[in-house]
Amino acid sequence: xxxxxxxxxxxxxxxxxxxxxxxxxxxxxxxxxxxxxxxxxxxxxxxxxxxxxxxxxxxxxxxxxxxxxxxxxxxxxxxxxxxxxxxxxxxxxxxxxxxxxxxxxxxxxxxxxxxxxxxxxxxxxxxxxxxxxxxxxxxxxxxxxxxxxxxxxxxxxxxxxxxxxxxxxxxxxxxxxxxxxxxxxxxxxxxxxxxxxxxxxxxxxxxxxxxxxxxxxxxxxxxxxxxxxxxxxxxxxxxxxxxxxx
Amino acid sequence: xxxxxxxxxxxxxxxxxxxxxxxxxxxxxxxxxxxxxxxxxxxxxxxxxxxxxxxxxxxxxxxxxxxxxxxxxxxxxxxxxxxxxxxxxxxxxxxxxxxxxxxxxxxxxxxxxxxxxxxxxxxxxxxxxxxxxxxxxxxxxxxxxxxxxxxxxxxxxxxxxxxxxxxxxxxxxxxxxxxxxxxxxxxxxxxxxxxxxxxxxxxxxxxxxxxxxxxxxxxxxxxxxxxxxxxxxxxxxxxxxxxxxx
Numbered sequence: 001x002x003x004x005x006x007x008x009x010x011x012x013x014x015x016x017x018x019x020x021x022x023x024x025x026x027x028x029x030x031x032x033x034x035x036x037x038x039x040x041x042x043x044x045x046x047x048x049x050x051x052x053x054x055x056x057x058x059x060x061x062x063x064x065x066x067x068x069x070x071x072x073x074x075x076x077x078x079x080x081x082x083x084x085x086x087x088x089x090x091x092x093x094x095x096x097x098x099x100x101x102x103x104x105x106x107x108x109x110x111x112x113x114x115x116x117x118x119x120x121x122x123x124x125x126x127x128x129x130x131x132x133x134x135x136x137x138x139x140x141x142x143x144x145x146x147x148x149x150x151x152x153x154x155x156x157x158x159x160x161x162x163x164x165x166x167x168x169x170x171x172x173x174x175x176x177x178x179x180x181x182x183x184x185x186x187x188x189x190x191x192x193x194x195x196x197x198x199x200x201x202x203x204x205x206x207x208x209x210x211x212x213x214x215x216x217x218x219x220x221x222x223x224x225x226x227x228x229x230x231x232x233x234x235x236x237x238x239x240x241x242x243x244x245x246x
Numbered sequence: 247x248x249x250x251x252x253x254x255x256x257x258x259x260x261x262x263x264x265x266x267x268x269x270x271x272x273x274x275x276x277x278x279x280x281x282x283x284x285x286x287x288x289x290x291x292x293x294x295x296x297x298x299x300x301x302x303x304x305x306x307x308x309x310x311x312x313x314x315x316x317x318x319x320x321x322x323x324x325x326x327x328x329x330x331x332x333x334x335x336x337x338x339x340x341x342x343x344x345x346x347x348x349x350x351x352x353x354x355x356x357x358x359x360x361x362x363x364x365x366x367x368x369x370x371x372x373x374x375x376x377x378x379x380x381x382x383x384x385x386x387x388x389x390x391x392x393x394x395x396x397x398x399x400x401x402x403x404x405x406x407x408x409x410x411x412x413x414x415x416x417x418x419x420x421x422x423x424x425x426x427x428x429x430x431x432x433x434x435x436x437x438x439x440x441x442x443x444x445x446x447x448x449x450x451x452x453x454x455x456x457x458x459x460x461x462x463x464x465x466x467x468x469x470x471x472x473x474x475x476x477x478x479x480x481x482x483x484x485x486x487x488x489x490x491x492x
Binding site: 016017018019020021022023024028029032033036041042043044045046047048049076077078079080114116117119151153154171182183184185186187189190193194200201202203204205207217219 | 259262263264265266267268269270274275278279282287288289290291292293294295322323324325326360362363365397399400417428429430431432433435436439440446447448449450451453463465
């Protein structure tokens with residue numbers, strides 16, 4: 001899409017409770033905004049059940065295709081917490097008790113800790129623990145896969161602790177609002193997209209307020225490419241029908 | 247998961263605007279509740295960019311795995327509206343001008359209709375138009391893939407017009423709220439899941455209000471299986487720590 005290769009990401013939300021509507025997703029919603037403000041191109045969000053094989057297949061595909069993969073959910077102690085097993089399978093690695101994590105968990109729960117609590121120290125072999133000043137527990141990463149918990153407060157807290165490592169070239173966005181009809185704009189927008197392949201051109205008809213009919217967006221992580229495409233677009237539009245641009 | 251084969255579904259949300267946070271998804275959110283109340287097991291939600299190849303790959307996989315696939319978005323007249331092309335590719339069929347749809351579109355826009363508007367009549371070859379009393383325009387289905395628009399009001403309106411064709415055996419759900427700790431419950435929940443394979447057992451720790459520590463859910467589309475698993479579970483719990491059950 002542009003000269004500098006973009007950094008790309010996928011989000012995998014794991015949990016029957018989302019698919020059955022018992023809980024509304026908050027984590028993908030939060031991460032969409034974070035990744036965009038960091039300049040990372042989010043390419044896919046997948047919501048799947050608590051099933052180790054499905055997790056494995058989805059993680060395997062995403063880790064190969066995207067720079068960063070974030071999983072949400074399935075990391076507690078119960079039978080339906082199978083994310084660790086799924087991620088391990090996606091990397092063809094066994095699940096091992098991570099020694100550093102075992103020390104942290106033992107220290108936290110104290111003497112007489114049972115197997116159910118010790119399972120918090122299980123991780124795909126070769127996983128990394130990322131320590132952050134603002135997070136009590138380290139964040140687990142297996143290769144390019146960051147394994148985050150489903151509880152929204154903890155998810156946000158953990159992501160916030162590591163967010164700066166994902167920072168890329170920021171996105172630049174322009175928007176033009178017009179009263180022209182989307183049908184009438186279609187061939188001109190096609191021209192903009194064809195002549196300016198470095199930018200993403202979006203077209204969003206407005207069915208609500210009466211102020212404009214279509215919002216056209218231009219986005220890239222090169223400011224100049226956006227400015228050039230925007231000028232090119234504006235020259236093609238009926239100036240009397242452009243409401244505003246930003 | 248049970249004796250009667252469940253009906254399963256996937257939702258594919260198509261749109262850069264969702265992945266970049268310009269627009270928040272409303273359609274998956276709506277359809278999650280609709281499918282659950284219809285008794286259809288939603289197995290996957292995928293959000294992908296406006297890219298015909300990605301749409302094709304995702305639709306191809308989902309249409310083979312699930313009974314019903316619903317797409318949202320990418321059906322307007324502009325260069326970034328490539329859902330029809332993607333769905334056609336997923337079925338290895340060409341895009342054709344659908345004769346019935348062409349008549350409807352011509353009738354709506356009247357004489358002198360241009361190519362940009364006529365494109366609304368394009369569909370994967372062999373697609374079906376579903377007419378509903380409550381919907382002005384028919385709903386497009388290609389095999390088991392229902393192609394819906396991204397604009398939330400129209401998405402809901404079109405789905406509502408065809409929802410009864412998806413009705414299956416309703417889900418039955420029980421929930422038990424306890425003050426026991428999830429770590430301590432883990433092995434007992436594993437036992438419930440193992441002894442009652444016909445039900446889905448979920449465990450949701452509560453980090454917010456103080457009333458209970460864990461909500462345990464049991465769900466299936468056989469009421470008796472749910473009742474049996476619930477009795478089995480309750481017998482395993484500390485009765486003094488059960489807050490309530492429903």
